[in-house]
Amino acid sequence: MAGSGELKLLGAWTSPFVIRVRVVLNLKSLPYEYVEENLASKSALLLGSNPVRKSVPVLLHGGRPVNESQVIVQYIDEVWSGADRPSVLPSDSYERAVARFWAAYVDDKVGPAWLAILFLSKTEEERAEGVERAVAALETLEGAFADCTKGKPFFGVDGIGFVDVVLGGYLGWFTAIDKLIGRRLIDPARTPLLAAWEQRFRTAEAAKGVVPNDADKLLAFRETLLGAPLDIFQNRVTL
Numbered sequence: 001m002a003g004s005g006e007l008k009l010l011g012a013w014t015s016p017f018v019i020r021v022r023v024v025l026n027l028k029s030l031p032y033e034y035v036e037e038n039l040a041s042k043s044a045l046l047l048g049s050n051p052v053r054k055s056v057p058v059l060l061h062g063g064r065p066v067n068e069s070q071v072i073v074q075y076i077d078e079v080w081s082g083a084d085r086p087s088v089l090p091s092d093s094y095e096r097a098v099a100r101f102w103a104a105y106v107d108d109k110v111g112p113a114w115l116a117i118l119f120l121s122k123t124e125e126e127r128a129e130g131v132e133r134a135v136a137a138l139e140t141l142e143g144a145f146a147d148c149t150k151g152k153p154f155f156g157v158d159g160i161g162f163v164d165v166v167l168g169g170y171l172g173w174f175t176a177i178d179k180l181i182g183r184r185l186i187d188p189a190r191t192p193l194l195a196a197w198e199q200r201f202r203t204a205e206a207a208k209g210v211v212p213n214d215a216d217k218l219l220a221f222r223e224t225l226l227g228a229p230l231d232i233f234q235n236r237v238t239l
């Protein structure tokens with residue numbers, strides 16, 4: 001098994017993409033050095049490690065960078081496998097393909113809606129439209145959850161898995177959205193299975209201290225971003 005003494009994660013505390021990696025590092029009980037990046041003034045290490053995207057997360061393993069959160073999660077799962085390290089992806093090839101499909105769906109559908117609601121909508125109507133798009137994607141995921149889990153608590157085979165961490169990374173910002181719109185984005189009436197899943201994920205040991213739950217702090221952070229002419233989001237978002 002590869003050594004774990006040389007892991008460094010470049011991140012940002014609010015980033016859904018960073019959070020999913022941290023949850024997996026916790027699940028695997030891997031010690032790592034966490035470096036909080038200021039995305040308005042990126043470090044030379046970040047720019048040198050991820051020159052193409054210049055984004056977080058970046059995982060440095062023995063000094064070598066791995067980029068893109070879903071790639072990082074799969075890398076960690078492959079390198080640190082075995083009986084003492086719970087697997088995030090299923091061992092069965094077909095089930096693995098299904099998990100990858102739904103993880104991609106989350107970032108294709110929930111990700112842009114999240115950005116629209118919090119950062120890109122200019123009017124109440126545009127925000128409401130973003131909320132509806134998010135809820136529609138969550139309804140589709142509700143069906144996937146029922147199909148994939150057949151009564152189990154998480155998408156993963158034996159606990160928190162790939163789709164769980166990919167979707168769970170957004171839950172911090174969902175807390176802020178809940179406060180902004182005055183109701184739960186993961187609506188217990190429309191998506192009861194996911195609403196129960198949300199509570200389980202938030203309280204899981206691996207998510208504690210990693211998934212933010214302070215809506216006011218997140219909304220204050222959002223205000224600073226909205227007030228700054230940063231290119232943090234518009235580069236990669238297709239609405």
Ligand SMILES: N[C@@H](CCC(=O)N[C@@H](CS)C(=O)NCC(=O)O)C(=O)O
Nearest residue numbers: 015017039055056057068069070232
């Ligand atoms: N697809 C990427 C998205 C990463 C991403 O968008 N990170 C944001 C923070 S939430 C970032 O670093 N933005 C800075 C920039 O793009 O300049 C991943 O999954 O890792």
